[in-house]
Amino acid sequence: MENLHAELADLRGELERERNERMKAKRLAERKEEENGRLTNELRLLNDRLEAMVSERTAELEKARDEAVEANRTKSQFLANMSHELRTPLNAIIGYSEMLREEAEEADVLGIAEDLGKIHQAGKHLLTLINDILDLSKIEAGKMDLYLETCDLPSLIQDVVTTVTPLIEQKGNRLTVEVQPGELRTDVTKLRQILFNLLSNAGKFTSEGSISLTAAFGEERGKPGVLLRVKDTGIGMTEEQMDHLFQAFRQADSSTTKKYGGTGLGLAISQKLCHMLEGRIEAASVFGQGSTFSVYLPLLREEEKEAVLPSAPFGAKAAADTVLVIDDDPTALHLMQRLLGKEGCSVALARSGQEGIRLARELQPKLISLDVLMPGMDGWSVLAELKNDPQTASIPVIMISMTDEKSLGYALGASEFLTKPVYKERLIAALDKYVPKRQLDPILIIEDDTTTSQMMTYMLEREGYRVHRAEDGLKALDLLEKLEPKLILLDLMMPNMDGFEFVEKLRERRAGTSGSLPIIVLTAKDITEEDRRRLNGFAEKIVQKGSFRRELLLEEIRFLLNGAGQDASRPAAKDD
Amino acid sequence: MAKILLVEDNELNRDMLSRRLQRKGFEVVMAIDGEKGVEAARTESPDLILMDMSLPVLDGWSATRALKAEERTRSIPIIALTAHAMASDREKALDAGCDDFDTKPVEWLRLLGKIEQHLNLSGSRA
Numbered sequence: 001m002e003n004l005h006a007e008l009a010d011l012r013g014e015l016e017r018e019r020n021e022r023m024k025a026k027r028l029a030e031r032k033e034e035e036n037g038r039l040t041n042e043l044r045l046l047n048d049r050l051e052a053m054v055s056e057r058t059a060e061l062e063k064a065r066d067e068a069v070e071a072n073r074t075k076s077q078f079l080a081n082m083s084h085e086l087r088t089p090l091n092a093i094i095g096y097s098e099m100l101r102e103e104a105e106e107a108d109v110l111g112i113a114e115d116l117g118k119i120h121q122a123g124k125h126l127l128t129l130i131n132d133i134l135d136l137s138k139i140e141a142g143k144m145d146l147y148l149e150t151c152d153l154p155s156l157i158q159d160v161v162t163t164v165t166p167l168i169e170q171k172g173n174r175l176t177v178e179v180q181p182g183e184l185r186t187d188v189t190k191l192r193q194i195l196f197n198l199l200s201n202a203g204k205f206t207s208e209g210s211i212s213l214t215a216a217f218g219e220e221r222g223k224p225g226v227l228l229r230v231k232d233t234g235i236g237m238t239e240e241q242m243d244h245l246f247q248a249f250r251q252a253d254s255s256t257t258k259k260y261g262g263t264g265l266g267l268a269i270s271q272k273l274c275h276m277l278e279g280r281i282e283a284a285s286v287f288g289q290g291s292t293f294s295v296y297l298p299l300l301r302e303e304e305k306e307a308v309l310p311s312a313p314f315g316a317k318a319a320a321d322t323v324l325v326i327d328d329d330p331t332a333l334h335l336m337q338r339l340l341g342k343e344g345c346s347v348a349l350a351r352s353g354q355e356g357i358r359l360a361r362e363l364q365p366k367l368i369s370l371d372v373l374m375p376g377m378d379g380w381s382v383l384a385e386l387k388n389d390p391q392t393a394s395i396p397v398i399m400i401s402m403t404d405e406k407s408l409g410y411a412l413g414a415s416e417f418l419t420k421p422v423y424k425e426r427l428i429a430a431l432d433k434y435v436p437k438r439q440l441d442p443i444l445i446i447e448d449d450t451t452t453s454q455m456m457t458y459m460l461e462r463e464g465y466r467v468h469r470a471e472d473g474l475k476a477l478d479l480l481e482k483l484e485p486k487l488i489l490l491d492l493m494m495p496n497m498d499g500f501e502f503v504e505k506l507r508e509r510r511a512g513t514s515g516s517l518p519i520i521v522l523t524a525k526d527i528t529e530e531d532r533r534r535l536n537g538f539a540e541k542i543v544q545k546g547s548f549r550r551e552l553l554l555e556e557i558r559f560l561l562n563g564a565g566q567d568a569s570r571p572a573a574k575d576d
Numbered sequence: 577m578a579k580i581l582l583v584e585d586n587e588l589n590r591d592m593l594s595r596r597l598q599r600k601g602f603e604v605v606m607a608i609d610g611e612k613g614v615e616a617a618r619t620e621s622p623d624l625i626l627m628d629m630s631l632p633v634l635d636g637w638s639a640t641r642a643l644k645a646e647e648r649t650r651s652i653p654i655i656a657l658t659a660h661a662m663a664s665d666r667e668k669a670l671d672a673g674c675d676d677f678d679t680k681p682v683e684w685l686r687l688l689g690k691i692e693q694h695l696n697l698s699g700s701r702a
């Protein structure tokens with residue numbers, strides 16, 4: 001029994017301890033939970049603060065970056081202006097020293113001549129440095145423009161080689177050149193500059209060695225281009241030196257500048273120019289054995305503005321009565337385009353001789369008008385090339401020149417010779433001779449329904465009219481900036497700008513101009529008195545769609561085009 | 577000997593170029609801005625014009641356009657002098673009707689070559 005009591009007491013005690021323990025644990029858990037909550041809170045607070053700090057810092061960094069970008073632009077702008085200012089007095093130093101040296105030589109004061117020669121040389125050296133800095137800062141300020149033209153690769157290379165040969169031979173080097181013939185379209189000045197930099201570098205770091213230049217057309221990642229390679233047997237570069245090869249103001253090491261001269265800008269500029277031309281430049285080198293620089297430039301596509309084919313806005317029979325105008329002067333091109341466009345010709349424009357020859361082959365125009373005085377390939381060379389090519393030999397050419405050189409022109413195969421300024425009458429007389437059957441009466445159809453406008457086009461084209469189409473009033477007004485139709489067929493219900501509004505706008509635009517532009521309204525709408533009032537005086541005729549008779553409409557068009565539309569006594573806007 | 581009209585606003589450049597041209601035996605007349613340049617071209621009838629492009633009063637491009645629009649002065653060859661590497665200036669000069677261009681500071685022998693070339697050209701075909 002006692003045992004039982006004792007056991008019971010033990011158990012009770014144990015139970016009590018356990019309870020106590022549980023209570024302790026519970027309290028501990030509560031405390032922990034409390035602590036957790038506090039920590040969580042603290043963490044949340046910290047997190048919030050962190051986010052605020054991060055966004056604050058980000059804003060600061062963004063501001064700093066913007067400021068840095070702006071500062072860099074300002075710096076480049078400053079350098080560009082500065083370089084420009086520096087060159088003006090330098091101009092005088094170089095010019096006067098050269099002139100005085102010549103005078104001193106003539107007067108046999110040789111000691112002075114030599115010293116003046118040194119000033120002149122130093123001046124020219126300073127000029128190249130300034131030009132380099134100017135180039136680099138212009139590129140960085142985004143002020144370097146591309147001027148694309150088509151050039152002959154071998155002649156371009158020959159040009160650079162001639163300039164650079166004295167530099168290369170100075171150190172007893174031999175230059176070999178290998179060029180694949182062909183033309184490419186690029187910025188000639190910039191390509192020349194890249195090649196000059198690479199070749200003069202090769203010459204600078206090689207002595208009594210050989211330098212080779214190869215240029216070949218090829219393809220890279222499906223893009224056709226030209227690969228230029230300059231290889232020398234000079235001092236070469238270590239890997240470390242190669243690492244900052246294309247960085248501005250960094251030469252292999254600072255002693256290089258003292259020993260070899262230069263700004264250390266040549267390669268940086270070359271790389272940037274390559275990038276501008278959408279190409280790349282790479283270097284490979286073995287220290288002590290020589291370096292190879294490879295430039296790859298893709299052939300750049302023709303730009304729209306270089307060869308425009310207006311006046312055939314719907315791509316239809318473009319070549320039928322095409323006249324090709326070759327002139328380097330944009331104003332002259334514009335003028336001819338307007339003149340010829342009014343005479344019912346499609347006009348193709350070329351801004352250079354090469355472009356002109358290419359377009360002549362491609363378009364087979366009825367007539368070519370060719371300016372004599374052009375930079376690059378002049379009119380005489382273009383004429384000779386056109387007449388030598390069986391594809392283009394039979395196309396009549398009108399030569400246009402500042403001076404009267406008829407006999408030379410005819411001897412070379414020109415059909416006509418006109419002097420600038422070109423008088424309209426004389427040009428038209430020539431046109432009549434060579435493109436006699438051109439269509440003089442363009443008609444503009446303004447209609448949003450394709451089926452109707454196609455049907456009308458077909459009908460009119462069969463009758464020999466030149467047809468232009470616009471799908472609403474707005475597009476028609478745009479088109480009227482460029483072409484001058486003799487008659488308009490107008491739908492009334494159209495999106496964007498309907499026929500009523502178009503008539504109003506046209507009336508505003510033509511206020512005060514002479515000559516008539518008859519309008520025939522073609523509509524499916526029931527015309528109300530109000531409609532009639534709005535159109536009154538500006539529509540020659542209102543025709544109901546679906547009920548008109550083709551023959552009557554054509555007769556009306558012929559009648560209006562024959563000038564009867566100008567007859568004021570004729571009643572306007574009468575019904576069918 | 578041929579007469580050259582030099583249109584240049586910078587006094588040093590004008591003095592230097594004119595002296596060098598004279599030493600080569602050219603007769604040199606000068607103008608200090610575009611407007612005076614156009615006037616001088618009319619009254620002096622030079623055989624060739626060297627035209628700076630950034631000129632006061634009337635710039636070189638406008639002056640060239642004016643000269644090329646006039647019957648009397650149209651055939652006089654104009655060599656534009658433009659700053660280095662300004663492809664747009666060069667293009668603008670040719671667009672304005674200049675017959676040729678060269679850079680400033682001038683590369684003397686190259687400029688002389690161009691002058692001779694244009695004088696021969698206009699001489700033989702005039």
